[in-house]
Amino acid sequence: MNARRLIPAAALAGAVALGATALTACSGASASGGGKDGKLDVTASFYPMQFLAEQIGKEHVKVGSLTKPGVEPHDLEITPKQTAQLAESDVVLYLKSLQPAVDKAVAQSGVKNVVDAATLTKLEAHGASGHEDHDHAAEGEGGGEAHGHDHGEADEDPHIWLDPVKYAEVAKGVGAALQKADPEHAADYRRNTDELVGKLTALDTEFKDGLKNTASKTFITTHSAFGYLAERYGLDQEGISGFDPESEPSPARMKDLQAIARKDNVSTVFFETLASDKTARTLAADTGLKTDVLDPLEGITDTSQGADYFAVMRSNLKNLQKALGTK
Template sequence: MKILQFGIISLLLISLGLAGCSNQSTPIQSPNDRINIVTTIYPLYEFTRQVGGDKVQVDMLISPGVEPHDWEPSAQDLIRIKSSKLFVYHGAGLEAVDKLLAKEVLGGVKSVEVSKGLISHTAEKDEHQHQNDVHTWLDPILAKHELKVITKALCEVDPANKEYYERNADRFAKELDQLDNDYKTVLANVKRRDIITSHAAFGYLANRYNLKQTGIMGLSPDSEPTPERMAQVVKFCRENQVKYIFFETLLGQKLAETIANETGAGLLVLNPLENLTEQEFKEGKNYIIIMRENLVNLEKALNN
């Protein structure tokens, strides 16, 4: 299936290149002349929406409920990007964006990589390799940096509304500051500092608030842990009297439940916010709400 998809995308790239030679691509304006912006993952969609307000129409390529690690761009995605004015992606290997950054796709569309310069954590991929931890948005301070990158890009493509975007960014930055302060206050004096997670997505959050993460899986949520790894995690939980195992809404709770059953621990959600489920979107949940839900569950797990 992926080979067929690659062929379709390659043909579309050629056709887009030929179209680009014959005329300049004009970004499609959204209703009421809103600027059309395309993002990849949910956190960037939310940050862009917060800054852009009613001046932009934000489109997210990765559908609700889809794991970004599993996502492959479609031919339609290329068309959506070429019809936009700004393409916002995370980078650092999280999304399969190589083809999306081709000149034939972007044309005159501005692209911005929000994680550039932020990646500082790695985790074991296997006994010989490490891979980047890309989940920078789970640290509210790093999320503020990403907000600034998005704001700068928006001001560049739409300078007429620069003050409007900067006001919105300042407002949301204050929300992130408050979120950071609340995390610091709540987690400063918890009884425990070890968190057991489905996959090792919480390195930046753990580093910011002096927690210690143990992932059942590594950074890639589609890699099954070995029996040896499962035994190591069970041993750690028993020795440290871990009371709760965290699972993720997109991955389900099977692995976490296995560890919980072996150790007598309970289960709680710790959401890495790579994406939201359809139900979470319907309920009106967003980055701030879910980060606060995460904090409630962290406090419960670390004080029992």
């Protein structure tokens, strides 16, 4: 499966385009928020959006997710029941172009209060490497086409939630959206947003301090989801596949990664919980490397290394520190 072509994000200035009129007749909710149970009915496309809605909305919202735990979100198919769920929502939170089926369903839903997280921060292009100018081919480590040109280097990377700073920007936009959709509880949404942003700022500091002095700066991962994280903390991501964790790497890419592992003192190949670890384990066996988990946080399951976003991100930090040789 090829990496998907992603649509450029709009500027933050026009980010939260929310209607103040009543939603679809079947929702039974008004623009001031509140269905039959008095709560704002929020539908999130997948876990990172769900987490924001729950943290910011708290007792004032009822949050449902289109992507169930354990389902790989990139390949989600929308059921008729979920289409109806969307149409009855007061607010929909999603990340345009990450899940094509969701994009189509949202466009057809008729919901007025739709928040696209991709418009709430600046998206950047990341390919198989975490840095756009990171080019091992130019250093004579293999043919130019072997280094990720089929891994989405020209695409805009949707994995903004893995950078706590960008995720905080999205949180602010979601908070503003909930305030506008439910002005009666605006003060609570504002306070909850500030609290969440404070926690994300602290997490950013933990990553910054924890990764500033390591023996190596390069990590290899199954899924090229960590470009923003790598760029934020001065690391180099080398993805086996592109943005789509199920895409198959070419033999040339695998050979290139073996050379990178030797040159950059790589100790570990990371895999994730929601996608197959076969390719990562094959590469590790061929190069004599260890394996470990680096979770892109696209969903939480019983096998996740933590119960929520913050716990899993801290597990990711600990695993990166071990793999990179924190001094």
